[in-house]
Amino acid sequence: xxxxxxxxxxxxxxxxxxxxxxxxxxxxxxxxxxxxxxxxxxxxxxxxxxxxxxxxxxxxxxxxxxxxxxxxxxxxxxxxxxxxxxxxxxxxxxxxxxxxxxxxxxxxxxxxxxxxxxxxxxxxxxxxxxxxxxxxxxxxxxxxxxxxxxxxxxx
Ligand code: RTP
Numbered sequence: 001x002x003x004x005x006x007x008x009x010x011x012x013x014x015x016x017x018x019x020x021x022x023x024x025x026x027x028x029x030x031x032x033x034x035x036x037x038x039x040x041x042x043x044x045x046x047x048x049x050x051x052x053x054x055x056x057x058x059x060x061x062x063x064x065x066x067x068x069x070x071x072x073x074x075x076x077x078x079x080x081x082x083x084x085x086x087x088x089x090x091x092x093x094x095x096x097x098x099x100x101x102x103x104x105x106x107x108x109x110x111x112x113x114x115x116x117x118x119x120x121x122x123x124x125x126x127x128x129x130x131x132x133x134x135x136x137x138x139x140x141x142x143x144x145x146x147x148x149x150x151x152x153x154x155x
Pocket of ligand 1: 059064068097098116117118119121122123124125
């Protein structure tokens with residue numbers, strides 16, 4: 001996965017179980033497409049607790065860890081890989097703050113939720129985490145490399 005920087009940078013984005021249950025998948029995909037990013041992977045998954053514990057390993061000592069794992073395994077999640085210039089940083093802006101109460105209108109969390117424990121979406125917080133998360137959730141052959149004709153304008 002290394003070497004994905006610049007226009008080929010990739011981020012891992014997941015619609016959490018509340019987002020899937022609330023039919024927000026299309027709206028979220030739409031926002032990333034319209035921003036100009038390229039979809040290179042997408043699937044609906046019922047995540048195992050083991051996978052989620054690994055995904056949230058850095059938070060293992062937080063008091064909310066077990067409720068986070070329960071929430072994230074309460075239904076399927078839609079996991080995606082988006083590619084494009086500065087996608088990691090831009091995706092975080094599009095998501096809003098971890099706590100929806102701090103998220104500006106216009107962001108996913110600022111538009112669609114109110115509670116930190118039900119905050120609809122995940123996005124990688126760095127290029128290094130994106131690489132780890134993509135390899136944790138996707139097999140290499142589930143990611144598509146495809147070219148569009150107007151590469152100078154959309155990523
Ligand atoms: P995410 O990983 O889901 O994109 O969220 P994040 O980077 O914005 O926030 P992080 O601190 O990594 O927390 C991961 C997820 O844990 C839940 N959380 N609950 N009850 C609480 O105080 C609390 N704090 C965090 C949220 O679902 C958060 O997105």
